[in-house]
Amino acid sequence: MGLTFLTPLFLYGALGALVPLLLHLIKRQRARLHVFSTLRFLKISQKAVVRQQRLRRLLLLLLRMAACAVLAMIFARPFLKDIQNAAFAGPAPKAMAILIDNSYSMGFGNRMDLAKRRALELLGDLHIGDQVVLMSFSTQARVLREIGSEHADLAGLIQTRIRPSYQGTNYIEALRSADDQLTLSNFDDRMIYLISDFHQAGWDRQATRWQLSSDVQLKMIDVWDERDVNIAITEADIPRPLTESERTQDVVVRVKNFGTSPFQGEMTLDVNGNAAATKRVSIPSQSGQVVTFRQTFRSDANTGKITMGNDDLPIDNTFYFTVNMPSPLRVLIVEERSTRGSRSSAGYYLSQALGLRQDPPMTVDVRPVSDLTSIALGRYHTVIMADVGTLPRAAKTRLVEYVKSGGGIMIGQSRSVSPNIFNTSFGELLPGRIESIRPKDIRRDQFEALADINYQHPIFQPFAGPHHGDFGTARFFKVARIEADSASIVLGKYDDGKIAILEKQLGRGRSLMFTSTLDLSWNDLPIRGVFVPFLYQSVDYLAAQGSFDDRRSTYYHLVGETVRLPDDVTTVISPSNVPITIERSDTEMSLFTETTEPGLYTRRGAGDEGHFAINLDTRESDFTRMDLEEFVAAVINPITESQEAQEMKSQANQMQNAEIERRQRLWWYLSLFLLAVVLGETFLASRTHR
């Protein structure tokens, strides 16, 4: 607690207290001297009077000085900060954040026990009134106890709620959260105690330049112990079997010894719950090894596990995976009328381009618009309207239902397009309405080029780097001028600024519109090198919006990652046999976020069952130490906060102070005191003579 002032500049007015003192001293120097016949009669009573007067004068002087000082204090608006702790004696209270690392590396040896002991020792040093926030952290920070002055339950929380997780470490994230928590405290003395094993993987020094608030101190408590042996399976590479002839693959496993002692042991490969192969491995300290298993995956959907011998951190000695035979992507190309493979048709180019795809293989059907009412659209991942100027109402209705349920549609321009008819017949499928077609007549010497492409979009991301395909070489002789819907996203523009390609979300699916034809009639894009990759990207992107197909899913994820589930999945069984119910939504994808532990997860839907694998992020297994001094130098704010932050903080403090001051109104009491002082001065002055 301390006396603080809302407008401290007024305290300079307290210098006015010197004025009575100066006057007193000056006046004192001017006392006259009278030579008198005798002091005999003066001495009789003067001694007492002079003593009394001297005391009165001194008191008067003090009263006048006090009046000036109190007046200055009143204007400075004093208040007591943290008044609730005012009654407690002892050192000034402090605010502290106790951050305990619970990444899985803390499960090595007795690091977690040591960390808990250190945290309990910190609790022993607390004083009444100290504010504490208790947090654990791995890649994310978790507040176990909000900041407060109650300390009774902290020891219990440390003992029961903190245990090693399956996640990595992110020191910056942890410090940032602790820093935010400490801003809730009014105390000036703010400290973060970071209890961890401080390995390098927890700090990406290039990632951020964030620093602690200027007034927050950091104390690092190291629970590091000497490394012995820690081996980890850091990666397993399993080539995807694409065809029946490719069912036998090499499972390549990378294993690393992060310890200081060499390791010798066995590595076992289990497939579908059965031990498939075992190999003996010998790994020197601080080095890695590649182990290869030749394995035939007989089933279309396989689960697997690779395990190694025990060490002090067994959690990273196991690697899980799934291997599924991929099913082909099915694409429907719709033409105005049946061209029967005419080389001049858009369908021809598109089917030729897409048919080349191997991973995953594609099945391409080319059908006229008239068939749209009869074919099962649900079989297709993507529909491409190649050269369709008019869409029957029934066909449109089916296509809208198809897209809304998660299908993807790509709409190219028709050579015979009429804007009004096109706009009306496609309706809500279109991300934008055609205003006109320009120019009417194609002249090969007049063309547009793609100039402004959004390379952040998934379709164009592969083309972002240099020498990764140049869309600028394609010439567009005729294009549709589009007015985009408000909900649309423009992905590319021509060099005159007009829209070239745009998309919009419709239900759970997407509609992608190209403002030129998908054949050579209006442009020469189909004969450019970027055309085929562009088509693949577009089809993949649109197909990804549709129903889940785990035959194309990744064969493992990392702890903490989000896994997409088939729409009909209702329950996921965790590796520790905990069932997790999945909430279904008609408009959003089914996503599973509770990938908190490594292992094989089982998903259950309507009569279907599948698996997905979650592994540790083995960067955490690397116990290479962090340079603590460098870390401290990076995160400690050596100078001050940014001016803006300072101003904000200053403003916040000022508002808070004003509120505290308003509640206390010490200046009222000071005013009463001043009144008493002035009255006392008046009374005393009347009894004190010059």
Place this chain on the structure above:
Amino acid sequence: MSELPRFLDPHILSRISPIDLRARVVVEGFVSGLHKSPYRGFSVEFAQYRQYTPGDDIRHIDWKAFARSDRYYIKEFEDETNLQCFILLDRSASMGYGSNGLTKLEYGSYLAASLAYFIRQQRDGVGLITFDQQIRDFLPARSKASHVYAILSLLDRLTAGEETNMGKPLHELADSISRRGLVILISDLIDDTSRTMDALQHFRFKGHDVIVFHIVDPDEMTFPFTDTAKFEDSETGEQIMVVPTLIRDDYIQAVEHFMEENRTGCAKIQVDYLKLDTSQPLDFALFFYLSKRSHRY
């Protein structure tokens, strides 16, 4: 008559120089003012007859002249008392204090000069002794006119001396003056009263008649100061801070008590006592002197 006080005002006198002229002005002014006085002319040497008027002392009627003329005549005489008068003038440092441009010592000097002149006029012998803590000047009593001028000359160059110690010089004087006479003490009496009275009693014991002129300055009586100031003792040099407004009453009370102590002390030992402040005309002192002298001689 109305102008007489003006000439006898000590402040006006202080502007007249030299001192013999001042004394003469005082005395002659005083004498001319005495024509109606019942005290004038009762001496031992016949001067003249005067017709009796009611109120005259019948002891002074010349019965022989009545027998011859059947009229009452009063005999007037000139002084032939052969009186020795010693003027003891205190010249201590405290006598150097004075407000309004006239110190107590100056006033005392005028008074002494006037008395000496007046006593000489009455054919009495007059001497002058000045003292502070010891005897500083000693002029024995003579009735010659030239002696008066020696006294006046001494008074003219008189300056304030040191600290007062009434007892020692007065006792010495009492021992040294063998012939009985009149002792006139002109002093501010700033000393221990009992010592002063003891010394005066010594004179009385030797058979002297004693008149005390207690000289005070008006400021000493009223203490008119207002501002807090340092006051320095003129004799000891001691300084103290004084708040006049606060102590005035106590001061005046103390001074009056001192005066009363001296007055009653003098009365007890049959010493005539007159307090004179320096603003009072000197003829007042001469009246007092003459009154006391007429009673005794």
